[in-house]
Amino acid sequence: MLALDDEGPLHRQTYRALRGAILEGRLRPDTRMPSSRSLAKELGLSRNTVLQAFDQLVAEGYATAREGAGTFVAGSLPSRAHGGGKTEQGGKVESARLSALGRRIQTRIPPGAASWSLRREPLRFDFRYGEPGYADLPLNTWTRLLGRRARRLSVRRLAYQPPGGAAELREALADYLARARGVVCEPEQILITQGSQQAIDLCVRLLVDPGDTVVLEEPHYTGFSFCLAAAGADISHVPVDEDGLRVEELDSIGEASLACVTPSHQFPAGGVLSLPRRLALLDWAERSGAYLLEDDYDGEFRYDSRPLECLQSLDRDGRVVYVGTASKILFPALRIGWVVAPPALVRSFHDAKAITDTGTASLEQLAFADFIREGHLERHVRRARQRHASRRSALLEAVEAELGDRADVIGTGAGIHVVLRFESLPALDVGRLRRACRERDVGVYPVAPFYAQAPEHAELLLGYASLDEEEIRTGIGRLREALDTV
C-alpha cells in the first residue's frame, strides 16, 4: 500500500509516504493507523524507524496518539498540511521552535499522559492505583507539626536553603531508611527532591545522553519512560515475571547507561525481585557500566514476610541510585522525595538540583523531619500496613469468590495495588469493561499504558489502599456484573 521514495533517511521516507496516504484520504480521518509492527513488516523496516515517522506525523498534527489505544489519523488536519512538505520540522502549534527535548516531549508523550492528576472521576468504588490510604493518615498530628514549624519561622528559615534539603530531614531520613529499608548511607548522600519524579528526572539528566541504551522493565512505570523519551534514550525493554525483572535477559544487552527498576514491588506487575536476581543485577551493572535507579516507591508495604531490604543495601560498588517518596507513606500533594546517591555522584546531584530549582521548599521538610523523629511515621506505616493487609485479604477473597478462574491476580505480595489478568478477555474489550464498571460506580484502570507492547488479553490495575473492606467487596461484585455484560 505504501511506497517509499528513496530520498533521505528511511524514517523520513516513511513519514512522507504516510503523510501522502493521509492527505490523499487513503488513510481516513479519525481511523486507527496501521500498527507500527505490521507496517514495519510490510516495508521491511525496523519498528523504531516506523515509530520515528509516527512521532513526526503526531508532531505536525497529521495524527494523534491516544493513550493506550494507539495512533489515529487526525480528524481535522492543520490547514498548512495541505500545502505539502514545508513544515517538516515544525511543531504541532505553529511558530513554536522547540529544542530537541521539547520536540520529543511533544511527539513521544501522549497528551496529558504525563500527569498523574488527571482523569479523576467521582466514582464511589474507585480502584485508583498510586494513591495511599487517605483515611489512615494521622492528619491532626501532621497539621499540628506543620503549624508548630510555621509559627517558628525565623529569618534563617525564610532565606534561601541548602539545595540538598533541610539537614534535619536528611538526618531523620538516613536513620529511618536504615531501619526500615536497610539503606546504607550518610545524611550527606541524601538529596531532598520534589517527589520521586524529580529524583528520576535528575538521575536521567545526569546519567543519560540521547541515544544511550537504558534498560526498562516491561511493563514499566511511565514516570521512567516519559523522562527517558524526553531525554532521547534508546530504551531496551526487558520483561518481568513473578520474581521481578528477568535479569538473565540482560546478558544480550551490551553497554547501558542506566537501568530503571522497582525491586521491592515491580510497577505495575507486582513481582518482588528475588535475591539471586538482585545479586545478578548488581553484577550486570558492574560489567556493563550501568547505574541502577532503584525506585522504592512502596517498599514499606509487604505482607507475607518482612520487607526485603532494598537493592542499595547490597551495593558494594556505588552503582545504585536509590529513590524514595513520601507519596505512599504520607500523601502525594506533599511533593517530597529523596535520592540516596552513591558517593561519586553526590556533588553532581546537589549541583544539578541547585541549577534546577535551588532547592525544595523547607516548611514541609521540617514538619516531615519532626514526623519521623517523633515516631509518627513508623507508627503510621505499621498501622497502614495492617489496614492494607486487611484490605488486600478482602480483595483477594472477593476476587476468588466473584471471578474464580476468570481472572488471575498477580503482584499480591507487596505494595498497595494488584493486577487482574483476564486470559480469555481480549485487550480490545478493556474499554467496554471499564465503561460497564463506570456505569456501576466502579473505577478500574488498564495496565496497557504501562506496556511498550501491550499483551493481547485484558489486564487491569487495581489499587485498594483508599477503599475499605466493604467497598472492596461491593466493588469487585460490581466488576463481576460488568464483566458478565462484556
Place this chain on the structure above:
Amino acid sequence: MLALDDEGPLHRQTYRALRGAILEGRLRPDTRMPSSRSLAKELGLSRNTVLQAFDQLVAEGYATAREGAGTFVAGSLPSRAHGGGKTEQGGKVESARLSALGRRIQTRIPPGAASWSLRREPLRFDFRYGEPGYADLPLNTWTRLLGRRARRLSVRRLAYQPPGGAAELREALADYLARARGVVCEPEQILITQGSQQAIDLCVRLLVDPGDTVVLEEPHYTGFSFCLAAAGADISHVPVDEDGLRVEELDSIGEASLACVTPSHQFPAGGVLSLPRRLALLDWAERSGAYLLEDDYDGEFRYDSRPLECLQSLDRDGRVVYVGTASKILFPALRIGWVVAPPALVRSFHDAKAITDTGTASLEQLAFADFIREGHLERHVRRARQRHASRRSALLEAVEAELGDRADVIGTGAGIHVVLRFESLPALDVGRLRRACRERDVGVYPVAPFYAQAPEHAELLLGYASLDEEEIRTGIGRLREALDTV
C-alpha cells in the same frame, strides 16, 4: 568469627554480620549455619535475637530452614565477593560516568557557586543581596492563612495535583500580574514552578539545544548562566548600561534561540530597560526567531516613577516567556515562582513540568492564593516599597556623605540592591576590602562573579532590604573605614 557493627538493633547487626559471612563465602553454600544457641553464646546475645536474624536471612533467601535439621546457607547464590557494610560502599569520584550535561555541570560551574544559600556569615551589617526585607513580612497573617489551609486538607487536596499548579493561585496571579505588572494573560498560560530558577531551567530545556546561540546580559544573573552552561549553549554576552541591555548591539548576532533579560531592574547592574530598547528588543526577537526570557524578579520595587509595565505586556507575537517569583515579595524559602508562557508554548511547559516533578507542592500555593485574593500581597508590597525607599535614601545619603566621589552608585532606580563602583580601586583589592569590612561586622559582596569578563576596577553589590536605616548608615560608615585601610 562474627563482628557486630554497633548500628541499629542487635538482631539487625547480627543479620548483617551473618549476611556478610554468607556473601563472602565464610559461611559456605548448602552448609549448616552455626546453631543459634552457640552463636548467641559467642556474641553474648539472647538466643531470641539470633533467631530473629535467622528469620530475616531465611525470609530474604540467604538461608533455608530445613524441617528438623536446622538452618542452612542457601545453595543457589551467585558467587560474588561482597561486603554490604557502610565502609565498603565505594564508587570513586573519577569513575562516575556522567551525561554530557552532567559533565558540563561538573566542569563549567564553580563548585558551590550554584547555591544561593551558601556563604552566610553572622554579620551585623550584612548588605547581602537577593533577599527581601524579612522584618517587613506580615508573618502572622501568613501563618494564619497557612494554618487555615492546613486544617482543611481534604482527600482532593492530598492527592496528586495538576502539574500547572493550583487553579486558585493561577487565577489570583493572573489578576495580580495584570494589575501590578501589566502582564497580559489567561490563567491557563500560567505555570507554577519551584521558584524562578525552575522556570528558567524549564525554559532552557524546552528552547535551547547544545550549540545554540543564547544572548545574555553582561554582567548577568548566574541563575541564567549556570543553566545555559549545563545545557551546552553558546552564550553571546551583550553589555548593559544605565538603560539596560544595549539592544543595538544585538544586530551583530544572527540567529539565536533565546535571550535572557531582566528589563525591570537589570541584575546586577540595576539599569531599567528603556521603552525604545524594549520595542527594539521585541523587533529583534521576531527577526532572529529568538524567544525572550523576561525575569521580572523584583519589578514591584521602583522608586522615582511608577513601575514600568513588563516587556511581556508589549509582546504581540508570542516571543516573551515571562518569569516571576515570590522570593522578593514574600520570602525565598517559599519556593514559588511562575512562568507566563506564550500560547504556543503552554502545553510544552505543562508537559515538561509534569515529567520533571509532576507539580509543585500545593499547600503553600493555596495559602499564597488566599494571601493575594484577600489583598495582603498588595498591601505588603505597598508598605515594603515605602520601607525600601526609605532604606534606599539612607543608603544613598550615607554613600554620598561617607564616600563622596570615591565611589559611584549605580542601579538605584529600582529593586532592592545597588552597585558601588570604585573607579580608582583595582579589582584585585576587593578581597582585602571585604576582609576589612568583615572585621568591622560588615558584609559586602563582589560583582565580579556575575561577569564573564570582570572589569579592572572594584565593584560591590549591596542589598539593603534586610537592614534598617540606622544599620545602613553605620554599615556604610564602617565600609568607609575599611576602604581607608586598603
